[in-house]
Amino acid sequence: MDATAIVRALLAAEPDALAVASLGTATSALRAASDDGPHLYMGGAMGSALAVALGVAEARPERRVLALLGDGEVLMGAGSLWSLAGIRPPNLLVVILCDGHYSITGGQPLGAPGRFAEVAAALGLGTAVVSDLGEIAPSLAALPRPALVEVHYAPGEWPGPSPFIDPPVVRSRFEQAAAEGSS
Numbered sequence: 001m002d003a004t005a006i007v008r009a010l011l012a013a014e015p016d017a018l019a020v021a022s023l024g025t026a027t028s029a030l031r032a033a034s035d036d037g038p039h040l041y042m043g044g045a046m047g048s049a050l051a052v053a054l055g056v057a058e059a060r061p062e063r064r065v066l067a068l069l070g071d072g073e074v075l076m077g078a079g080s081l082w083s084l085a086g087i088r089p090p091n092l093l094v095v096i097l098c099d100g101h102y103s104i105t106g107g108q109p110l111g112a113p114g115r116f117a118e119v120a121a122a123l124g125l126g127t128a129v130v131s132d133l134g135e136i137a138p139s140l141a142a143l144p145r146p147a148l149v150e151v152h153y154a155p156g157e158w159p160g161p162s163p164f165i166d167p168p169v170v171r172s173r174f175e176q177a178a179a180e181g182s183s
């Protein structure tokens with residue numbers, strides 16, 4: 001299973017979600033899986049994606065929000081897990097792409113245990129750990145929100161699209177997508 005296939009399965013399960021993707025594989029795979037959809041790609045702002053997703057979930061409570069994060073990203077912004085546990089947005093799903101590495105910067109090992117679901121469970125959140133494509137849809141269907149899902153996959157070929165896209169373009173496309181359905 002590769003990252004693009006994982007994100008395709010996530011989007012199939014959450015077709016109307018507003019997605020926030022961290023830098024690295026998360027952005028490239030979301031671009032590939034959504035045919036470059038109007039999602040919020042965080043560019044180089046490592047460690048910020050979950051905090052941003054919490055803001056999107058608060059601003060658009062009637063929409064489902066998907067935070068798609070790399071494992072290195074989550075280590076850098078780990079305090080946001082406690083914000084997640086404190087705010088508990090009922091419309092937010094956090095998915096962590098766990099490849100055990102900082103892949104985009106040359107494949108350095110994470111260097112610390114990537115045990116995010118255990119931390120989230122200790123904080124009172126719904127969690128799942130999956131390593132098979134077929135487990136994704138049933139896991140998402142079974143989880144209350146907010147929830148955090150670790151998806152484990154082996155680092156491999158990079159998803160095609162670049163993770164670096166023009167922030168003002170990302171912003172205007174996402175604002176339009178987020179405004180759909182609002183009065």
Ligand SMILES: Cc1ncc(C[n+]2csc(CCOP(=O)(O)OP(=O)(O)O)c2C)c(N)n1
Pocket residue numbers: 022023024025026044045046047069070071072073074099101102103104105
């Ligand atoms: C504050 C900060 N430190 C370091 C970097 C450099 N950097 C960019 S991506 C990345 C690794 C991301 O790892 P992960 O979130 O696991 O994504 P992956 O590349 O494995 O998909 C690093 C260290 C950065 N952009 N910002």
Ligand SMILES: [Mg+2]
Pocket residue numbers: 070071072097098099100101102103
């Ligand atoms: Mg990684």
